[in-house]
Amino acid sequence: MGTPAEIPAPRPSAAARVSPAAAVPVSLSPSRAADFMRCPLLYRLRVIDRLPEKPSEAATRGTVVHAVLERLFDAPAAERTAQRARSMVAGEWERLRTARPELASLFTAAEGAADPAALAAWLESAERLVDRWFSLEDPTRLEPAERELYVETVLESGLTLRGYVDRLDIAPATGDLRVVDYKTGKAPRPEYKDEPLFQMTFYALVLWRLRGVVPRRLQLVVPGRAGTC
Structure with a gap:
């Protein structure tokens, strides 16, 4: 009888091949810390496994509004008006879209063509958020x-x-x-x-x-x- 063929040992999974030290985070942001407290699995998927996440309209709108509220203070106090802030929304969206071209896919029709109506409605929703901020704070009195x-x-x-x-x-x-x-x-x-x-x-x-x-x-x-x- 011939010598039995050697059965190769099973390969460890990708997770098992990761060094334990590599899986230990060296930094922590408040968002990721909150993820862990809310759901440790969510933290693992985002920080350790690093699963890709699709961009969302809500998160992108937040980024644009944050940018407007940050850069509005570049203007002299008397010019920090709601009208000026609203006019900045489209420009901040273009700046973000240039840096992250994949965000353009948020406003496409089913066949993949651009959907101007959807983009216009989204920009208007961002402008409304900026408007509401002026009912909470007066940027002309803040430095x-x-x-x-x-x-x-x-x-x-x-x-x-x-x-x-x-x-x-x-x-x-x-x-x-x-x-x-x-x-x-x-x-x-x-x-x-x-x-x-x-x-x-x-x-x-x-x-x-x-x-x-x-x-x-x-x-x-x-x-x-x-x-x-």
């Missing part, structure tokens, strides 16, 4: 110390906490810090009501470690429901 401020700090464990603060205001008389975060989506459901607060306290922690000062106020601005907290 932010920082806009879209990148912050990071390294914990004793070696983990880096990082993120972008939408706006940081500093009181001229006292030096008190106010952290402002814009939320352009829907109001969070009751079971997730603490998530926005967690993000704000995350930024407060990083700023305290960087500047040695605890922010005096954490302000969430929600144009989608015309409110602040």
Whole structure:
């Protein structure tokens, strides 16, 4: 009888071939930390497995509105009007689309052709959010110390906490810090009501470690429901 053929050992799965050290995140943003607290599997899919996610109209609208509210403060105070802000929406969309061409697919018809009506309706919805912001804050009376401020700090464990603060205001008389975060989506459901607060306290922690000062106020601005907290 011949020698039995050697049966090759099964190959380990892709997940098993990943070094344990490679799967350990070295940095953490408030969004990813919130993912983990909400659903550890969601965190794994986004951070460790890095599954691609399709762009959404809501998230893209939020990016455009954030850009408008950031760059509006480039203008002199008297020129920070609602009309000016609305006129910036289309330009910020074009800027974003140029940087990320795949976003154009959000506004295409079934056969793949561009859908101008869908794009126009979406731009109008972004303009409405910008309009509502003016009912919450008066940009002619604000002079932010920082806009879209990148912050990071390294914990004793070696983990880096990082993120972008939408706006940081500093009181001229006292030096008190106010952290402002814009939320352009829907109001969070009751079971997730603490998530926005967690993000704000995350930024407060990083700023305290960087500047040695605890922010005096954490302000969430929600144009989608015309409110602040």
